Amino acid sequence: MLTRAEELILLAVWRLQEEAYGASIRTHLSNVTGEDWPIATVYTPLDRLTRKGLLRSRMGAPTGGRGGRSRKLYRLTGDGVRALNTARSVTDAMWKDLPDPGLSLT
Amino acid sequence: MSHPPRIWQLVLRSIVHHSEQQFVEGDLEETFHEIEGDYGSRRARQWYRSQVLRSIPGFLLRTTYWSLEMTKNYLLLALRNLRKSLGFMSINITGLAVGIACTIIIGLFAISELSFDTHHEQADRIMRVVRTSNFTEVETRSPITAAPLGPMFTANFPEITNYFRLQKRRADIEMRVNGRVFSESDVYDADASILDILNIPAARPMTADALEQAYRLLLSESVAERMFGTQDPQGQTIQVLGSDYVVDGVFRDFPATSHFRPSVLLSFETLVQTRPGVINHMGNNFFHTYLLLNAATDRSVVDAKFPAAIEAVAGPEVASRIGFHLQPMLDIHLHSHMDGELEPNGSVETLLILGMIALFILILAIVNFINLSTARSARRAREVGVRKAVGAHRTQVISQFLGETIMLSALALLVGLGMTFVFEPIFSELAGRPLDLSLLVHPGFLAGLVGFVLFVGLLSGFYPALVLARFNPVVVLKGDLLAGQSGSSFFRRALVVFQFTVSIVLIVGTLIVNRQLSYLQDRPLGFDEEQVLVTRMRTPEMRRSGATLISEFERQAGVEGVTASSSLLGNGAGGVLLMPEGVESGEDGVSVAMLHVRPGFSDLMDVSVLNGRRFDPDRPADLDEAFLINRTAALRMGWTASEAVGRSIVWPSSLDGSTPDVMEGRVVGVLDDFHFQSLHTQVEPLVLVATADVPSYIMTRVRTEDLSATMQGLEQAWAQVYPDDSFEAFFLDDHFNNLYAAEERSARMFRLFSLLAIALAGLGLLGLASYSTSRRTREIGIRKVMGASSTSILRLLVSEFVILVSIAFVIASPIAWYIMRGWLSNFPYRVGVEPQAFLMAGAAALILTVVTVGYHATRAAWSDPIETIRYE
Numbered sequence: 001m002l003t004r005a006e007e008l009i010l011l012a013v014w015r016l017q018e019e020a021y022g023a024s025i026r027t028h029l030s031n032v033t034g035e036d037w038p039i040a041t042v043y044t045p046l047d048r049l050t051r052k053g054l055l056r057s058r059m060g061a062p063t064g065g066r067g068g069r070s071r072k073l074y075r076l077t078g079d080g081v082r083a084l085n086t087a088r089s090v091t092d093a094m095w096k097d098l099p100d101p102g103l104s105l106t
Numbered sequence: 107m108s109h110p111p112r113i114w115q116l117v118l119r120s121i122v123h124h125s126e127q128q129f130v131e132g133d134l135e136e137t138f139h140e141i142e143g144d145y146g147s148r149r150a151r152q153w154y155r156s157q158v159l160r161s162i163p164g165f166l167l168r169t170t171y172w173s174l175e176m177t178k179n180y181l182l183l184a185l186r187n188l189r190k191s192l193g194f195m196s197i198n199i200t201g202l203a204v205g206i207a208c209t210i211i212i213g214l215f216a217i218s219e220l221s222f223d224t225h226h227e228q229a230d231r232i233m234r235v236v237r238t239s240n241f242t243e244v245e246t247r248s249p250i251t252a253a254p255l256g257p258m259f260t261a262n263f264p265e266i267t268n269y270f271r272l273q274k275r276r277a278d279i280e281m282r283v284n285g286r287v288f289s290e291s292d293v294y295d296a297d298a299s300i301l302d303i304l305n306i307p308a309a310r311p312m313t314a315d316a317l318e319q320a321y322r323l324l325l326s327e328s329v330a331e332r333m334f335g336t337q338d339p340q341g342q343t344i345q346v347l348g349s350d351y352v353v354d355g356v357f358r359d360f361p362a363t364s365h366f367r368p369s370v371l372l373s374f375e376t377l378v379q380t381r382p383g384v385i386n387h388m389g390n391n392f393f394h395t396y397l398l399l400n401a402a403t404d405r406s407v408v409d410a411k412f413p414a415a416i417e418a419v420a421g422p423e424v425a426s427r428i429g430f431h432l433q434p435m436l437d438i439h440l441h442s443h444m445d446g447e448l449e450p451n452g453s454v455e456t457l458l459i460l461g462m463i464a465l466f467i468l469i470l471a472i473v474n475f476i477n478l479s480t481a482r483s484a485r486r487a488r489e490v491g492v493r494k495a496v497g498a499h500r501t502q503v504i505s506q507f508l509g510e511t512i513m514l515s516a517l518a519l520l521v522g523l524g525m526t527f528v529f530e531p532i533f534s535e536l537a538g539r540p541l542d543l544s545l546l547v548h549p550g551f552l553a554g555l556v557g558f559v560l561f562v563g564l565l566s567g568f569y570p571a572l573v574l575a576r577f578n579p580v581v582v583l584k585g586d587l588l589a590g591q592s593g594s595s596f597f598r599r600a601l602v603v604f605q606f607t608v609s610i611v612l613i614v615g616t617l618i619v620n621r622q623l624s625y626l627q628d629r630p631l632g633f634d635e636e637q638v639l640v641t642r643m644r645t646p647e648m649r650r651s652g653a654t655l656i657s658e659f660e661r662q663a664g665v666e667g668v669t670a671s672s673s674l675l676g677n678g679a680g681g682v683l684l685m686p687e688g689v690e691s692g693e694d695g696v697s698v699a700m701l702h703v704r705p706g707f708s709d710l711m712d713v714s715v716l717n718g719r720r721f722d723p724d725r726p727a728d729l730d731e732a733f734l735i736n737r738t739a740a741l742r743m744g745w746t747a748s749e750a751v752g753r754s755i756v757w758p759s760s761l762d763g764s765t766p767d768v769m770e771g772r773v774v775g776v777l778d779d780f781h782f783q784s785l786h787t788q789v790e791p792l793v794l795v796a797t798a799d800v801p802s803y804i805m806t807r808v809r810t811e812d813l814s815a816t817m818q819g820l821e822q823a824w825a826q827v828y829p830d831d832s833f834e835a836f837f838l839d840d841h842f843n844n845l846y847a848a849e850e851r852s853a854r855m856f857r858l859f860s861l862l863a864i865a866l867a868g869l870g871l872l873g874l875a876s877y878s879t880s881r882r883t884r885e886i887g888i889r890k891v892m893g894a895s896s897t898s899i900l901r902l903l904v905s906e907f908v909i910l911v912s913i914a915f916v917i918a919s920p921i922a923w924y925i926m927r928g929w930l931s932n933f934p935y936r937v938g939v940e941p942q943a944f945l946m947a948g949a950a951a952l953i954l955t956v957v958t959v960g961y962h963a964t965r966a967a968w969s970d971p972i973e974t975i976r977y978e
Contacts, residue, residue, distance in 0.1 A: 023133035027140070039134055039157055040164025043126070047168070059129075065139045069132030
């Protein structure tokens, strides 16, 4: 099972595609959640996901604006895609046919 | 565009593992510029700071994780390495451990030597009075003084606030408790003030007036336990030498670091009441006098006042011959070596030499460790090459190797500490007292150990780490492993030379110290000291019935003869001033040592006569007008041995007034020099005077057969004459051997440590030989294929080390010669620094080399060349 942070990060990597690296993932997550994510909280799950084989990383070419430093780019593996699908179906199943979630604010 | 705040960038760099630094920093900088573009640089800097701050816990965790992961890997490699070269590593670790154990033990010994008597709170203000007398040309110093000195000095000098006197009973004292008999050594007479001046904690409550009254005593805890078990002995009665004493209390045993350790303290007041003659007389030097100075006083102030005080009491003549000075109690153990010390003291020279040996052994061990670590690391060049090829940093390689050597040195430390506990009893036996191992857990000491581990680890890892980290991976992987190793092989050779230099110096030193010791013990003393039983007349009262005792002794079976002298042979003799023929005034007299003896003394002690005759018991006139002098005395008086006989000598009167007789007589014979002092001093001029009285020391020559029956007979004879006093006796040759206890102790320590140093050097050599032969395996194979014989290869391998050891021998010889000549110059009677010692040391080093190197070399030389050339 993925943690919430892992799930969010996988989704971010999927959305950002070729442009998925630390800074872009962090910015995206911060924008979506409205919280400023510390960079360390992005890298820790990224590493864990890489070790689990859900992500693959490679070093990208250095680009401007980074003081000539290269980026570490991430991409979903097949397992990663499957894990996301599983997570989604679990979430859907959990939400499906709730009698009255009672969660609406009305 | 501005730059992210540099200080926070630095913080970031310090918490992020270097493998991640690049892209993490890049990520943050990129976002920083974006924010800067949207909201301005102030906002961006704020954001950057908060990012770094909030990321600290996360990154720290990750960094730790990474380094743990790497450490796990390094540890695994280190362990594999350890297992792969187990023999090599255990040599390495054992060597360092032995060095550490030696250093710790010698360190503990040094601490205990330096802490003698420091447990007394007022220790730095307590002084012992030393009496100097220059009756003979050599000034003699003695701690043995007369009883009235203490009270007199305390009364007259405001700087001196208190005093106590001590007398050590020479032989074991018999004590009767409720019908049981105990024999106690280390029995002292002491003033009650000893309790105020020294710190003598009570083990059980003492009476308020402890030791103040006559016939009172204090027991040490261990004696009290032996005599009374768990019962409190206070108020109990103990019979000491026939008199009843009441126990005032029990004191804790003196620590081993005390220059005297009484087991029983008898009240000095007893002596004051029973022997007023001894106590009140300035001429009876029997006691050790200790003074307590007030806090502000320097001892030189008091020293300066002594001459005037002596002159006022005894007149200018005495003052010119006798002097006093103060010796700090704290100096006694390491710096005082007078005749008449309470216990054999340590010596600062021995301590220094031991310290140097410890230092050298430690250096030897560290050198071994560095040497072997470096040699071994060359084998791991390929591992390092692979590591570097897949992206290891230089710093990573260095820290890996440093970590390994630190781990090894920590391991060695643990083994060394274990060895300390194993060796400690052996060393305690040599040192004559236990070492305080509790110092090992002292925080300062522990910190020192940790520091040591880091130091040795870094030192021994630094060189190989640096060399390996510099390796060019391409060159290394191509198989050219040992490029650039020639420099370090010079280094290793120098280390072997150093090790053997130290070892050879130590071997030579040990051999010479041993020879000197046996020389001291075996040198003919000029008289026959074997089978002579000495009994002391402890009081003038006893001496009155001495003649009866002597005739009783002479009647015993197994006794060859009995004589007596005024001083114990080996302890020197009192000085007097004589006026030989032709000298008119006392000022020009000749100072000599004088022994009062029974007429048969020189005959029974087997002192040879150079000219003239001995005292004749049948000529009563010998008692009044005959002198026997030794050869040195004759020379001092300006005569040859043949001229001296018949000359007249006037003995005006003894200078300190203790013997008021005046005697005029002739020299009847000249004796050959004999050692009435220890061999630490040159034979002084000596004059013998015959006496009809019985001087203090009765010497009985006994036959060897059936000694115990003879002893029993003597004891019974004694009991007949002195029913109230116990029989105390010792053998003269034992006494002489005890005079060299300090030398004996140092000799044993030197033996132990030189053995260790040699073992270490051998160990190092063994490791190096195995390394160097294995490195040359292929070379040996090729040589053999080309037609070299096994023996020529053996010669090649061994000669390399033999040359190194020969160089060491050449360096070591003058050093050893210089040091040992200095040491020997302390002794007037000494062996020479002879070439045998050097030859033996050289031979020992050579044999060690051939054996250790030969083992590996033989294996290599006789190996099958096909195997060795194929070896990769």
